[in-house]
Amino acid sequence: MPAASLFSAPDLARLPIVVNVRAVSLSEGVRAGLSVAVIIALNEYLTFAPLREAALAALLTCICDPGGPIRRRIPVLLSFALIGAAVTACFGLLRDFGPAVALPLGVFGLFCSSFVRIYGQAPQQLGGLLAVVQIVSLDQGNPSPGQAAILAAAFIGGALWAILLTMVIWRIHPFLPARRAVAEAYRQVSELARDLRKLVETPRVTEAAWEAHARIHRRATREAIEAASTAIMDTVRSRGAVSNRAAQAVIRLETCDQIFGGLIALSDLLEHSSPAERSVAERLLRRMRPVLLVLGRIVVTDDPVAHARIERAIDAMETDLQHLPADSPLLGIIGRITERLHIARTLAVPANLTPGVDPAGRAIPLWQQVIRPLRANLNWKSPALRHAVRTAVTAALPLAFTMFWYTPYDHWLTITVVATMQPYFSLTYTRAVERIAGTALGGVIAAAVGLVCTTPVSIAAAMFVLSIAAFAVRSVSFGLFMMALTPLIVLLVETGSPDSHEWQIAVARAALTTIGGLIAVGANFLLWPSREPDLVAAEVRNAIAAHGTYADANFATLLGETTTARLGQARRGAGLASNSLEALITRALLEPGKQQRDPLEAAMVIDAALRRCAGRLAALQHDPAAVAGVSTETLRIWRDWIAGSLSRLAEGKTGIPPRPTEPETDALARIARQIELMSGAIGRLG
Numbered sequence: 001m002p003a004a005s006l007f008s009a010p011d012l013a014r015l016p017i018v019v020n021v022r023a024v025s026l027s028e029g030v031r032a033g034l035s036v037a038v039i040i041a042l043n044e045y046l047t048f049a050p051l052r053e054a055a056l057a058a059l060l061t062c063i064c065d066p067g068g069p070i071r072r073r074i075p076v077l078l079s080f081a082l083i084g085a086a087v088t089a090c091f092g093l094l095r096d097f098g099p100a101v102a103l104p105l106g107v108f109g110l111f112c113s114s115f116v117r118i119y120g121q122a123p124q125q126l127g128g129l130l131a132v133v134q135i136v137s138l139d140q141g142n143p144s145p146g147q148a149a150i151l152a153a154a155f156i157g158g159a160l161w162a163i164l165l166t167m168v169i170w171r172i173h174p175f176l177p178a179r180r181a182v183a184e185a186y187r188q189v190s191e192l193a194r195d196l197r198k199l200v201e202t203p204r205v206t207e208a209a210w211e212a213h214a215r216i217h218r219r220a221t222r223e224a225i226e227a228a229s230t231a232i233m234d235t236v237r238s239r240g241a242v243s244n245r246a247a248q249a250v251i252r253l254e255t256c257d258q259i260f261g262g263l264i265a266l267s268d269l270l271e272h273s274s275p276a277e278r279s280v281a282e283r284l285l286r287r288m289r290p291v292l293l294v295l296g297r298i299v300v301t302d303d304p305v306a307h308a309r310i311e312r313a314i315d316a317m318e319t320d321l322q323h324l325p326a327d328s329p330l331l332g333i334i335g336r337i338t339e340r341l342h343i344a345r346t347l348a349v350p351a352n353l354t355p356g357v358d359p360a361g362r363a364i365p366l367w368q369q370v371i372r373p374l375r376a377n378l379n380w381k382s383p384a385l386r387h388a389v390r391t392a393v394t395a396a397l398p399l400a401f402t403m404f405w406y407t408p409y410d411h412w413l414t415i416t417v418v419a420t421m422q423p424y425f426s427l428t429y430t431r432a433v434e435r436i437a438g439t440a441l442g443g444v445i446a447a448a449v450g451l452v453c454t455t456p457v458s459i460a461a462a463m464f465v466l467s468i469a470a471f472a473v474r475s476v477s478f479g480l481f482m483m484a485l486t487p488l489i490v491l492l493v494e495t496g497s498p499d500s501h502e503w504q505i506a507v508a509r510a511a512l513t514t515i516g517g518l519i520a521v522g523a524n525f526l527l528w529p530s531r532e533p534d535l536v537a538a539e540v541r542n543a544i545a546a547h548g549t550y551a552d553a554n555f556a557t558l559l560g561e562t563t564t565a566r567l568g569q570a571r572r573g574a575g576l577a578s579n580s581l582e583a584l585i586t587r588a589l590l591e592p593g594k595q596q597r598d599p600l601e602a603a604m605v606i607d608a609a610l611r612r613c614a615g616r617l618a619a620l621q622h623d624p625a626a627v628a629g630v631s632t633e634t635l636r637i638w639r640d641w642i643a644g645s646l647s648r649l650a651e652g653k654t655g656i657p658p659r660p661t662e663p664e665t666d667a668l669a670r671i672a673r674q675i676e677l678m679s680g681a682i683g684r685l686g
Helices: 003-007 026-046 050-064 070-098 100-121 121-140 145-169 174-203 207-239 244-270 276-302 305-321 332-348 366-377 384-406 411-420 425-452 457-474 480-497 502-526 532-558 564-589 596-624 632-650 666-685
Strands: none
Touching: 003 244, 026 050, 026 145, 026 457, 026 480, 050 070, 050 457, 050 480, 070 100, 070 121, 070 145, 070 332, 100 121, 100 366, 100 384, 100 411, 121 411, 145 276, 145 305, 174 207, 174 244, 174 276, 207 244, 207 564, 244 276, 244 332, 244 564, 244 596, 276 305, 276 332, 305 332, 384 411, 384 480, 384 502, 411 425, 411 502, 425 457, 425 480, 425 502, 425 564, 457 480, 457 596, 480 502, 532 564, 532 632, 532 666, 596 666, 632 666
8 A cells, every 4th residue: 555545535444443352242232221121111000201201211320330340340330320210200391391401501501511631531431421412302391390309310210120130130240340451451461472473483574574463463452551550459449358369460571571571682683593593492482472371361260280281392492492592592581581470480589579559549639530621621732622522512502403393203313313323433433434334224123123022021121132232332332322222212212202113213213313423523623622742742752761661670670779669660661652653643544634754653653663572581581691791880881871961852952962882782882873863853743
């Protein structure tokens, strides 16, 4: 593909649409099915209209569930039940005051629902669902305070029914999310080892292939490790740090992180190794991948039999090491990796392994938790503030349409606009494509279901099956979730509008969803957009600064001036900075229109150079022979030059001092070449 084609309009092939089949959750689907279908069946028996509000509340409560430890889920779900009931009653009553009152307050409510994302993922999800409740309430209205109170009570009842199924009937495994996250981290490390083996056994590998390996697999692995770390700390805070499960999770993840660091160093050395060394490394990597996969499975299954197989595989790896020359730099790195594999198998704590941050640290006062993000985002530079204003302004017209031109389905237009819009254009574009395509396919399914299910019992049964399908694939793909959710909502609407045919409802939903998605994409592009290409330069400088900190900590460790704990934090910081930069570059490439090529190409060059610097720094740490014979004073001089040069580049300066005149090893020379490469590219960022 020509380079110029990367800078034209976005295309579907480059959209970050992910299908993760491992995320299928049948238990979540059955929970949602019972939550909705039981209430619908009760409504068909009692013919009590407010039960449809309870069914909607149960459905939205299932979507609102953030997962994880009970202590984290309960406040979110109860908050949604109570606030959702208040919104249902209050905004329904506002409708009777007319558009002059209801429209401004409705727009302000949508702004608040969007702006709450500054407090994290769970509040963001809560705000999005409350926006849906608000839109539906403004669309339907409440004729009297008494009716409003009944609907509010029905909303609380439906939400509590879903919460009951979640917290009481279904058995909760508090550490299971954390254990699965750790297992996923081991799986990602195994994928890194698999791809590294493919490169090693390929006769001729280009430099671009090595860069792609570093960019893709290191990023995915670092994200998996950080996600596991978050899951562990959330669980530890709710269950305590003294349990055996907590200790196992922390040690296993730290070991996984150290194996990851060893593989980074190994890949950097293998790129320039001899054929004999590559042959031995290929055998070692072939044994290593299944060991990592089994270690990941054991985290979840606790299979006691697998430990013996793992030990035999590690022993075989250590035997393979004997085929390497005594002076091979691979010996030290692979030896450290096998040591960490032993630790993961036995769960023994080595002398130099620290669990990390203390989960029993003092909590930030509630008022500071509220006010700090608010102060930080109350300025026009905040993407969250601009997104909230953009959402409110864009939703105002569809919301007015809902109030002046009433139909049973027009609230889907406003809901689509609000639910599709994201802070960044590429994310909005992706969400619109998935929502429109999923809704269209779901409409076809809804029409087919309507032909078969014609009785109240069959409709309730169909909703049970559809709920299971929708929530089982909820984490697999947003498009698949919408495809399964659409017929469920169509049937839910049909129970309140028996005179309408399913195909009519499905066509109306598909049409309004398509229009709403196009409005959201257009508004995100035109109204105060966060132009991703304009943010690249600052993100590049942040990544360079993080790698400068990593380089300084790395040399300080070699000189015995700091602890390995500081080095680990700096290494993780550099990895996260590279991940953030690559995510931003991906979003920038999805921006429509003719983009300036130089800044993005320069950013990709610097990103690749930083990945190579990180690999060489890791090799220095794991292979003392790489700096053997280098005096302490020489190491300090090189440390000052490398850290100082990266600091100047992080400030946007294109000039760096000449290399030190002191003797340089091959490792130091490679780092210097990457820094000089970045120096030549930094001026093109603009």
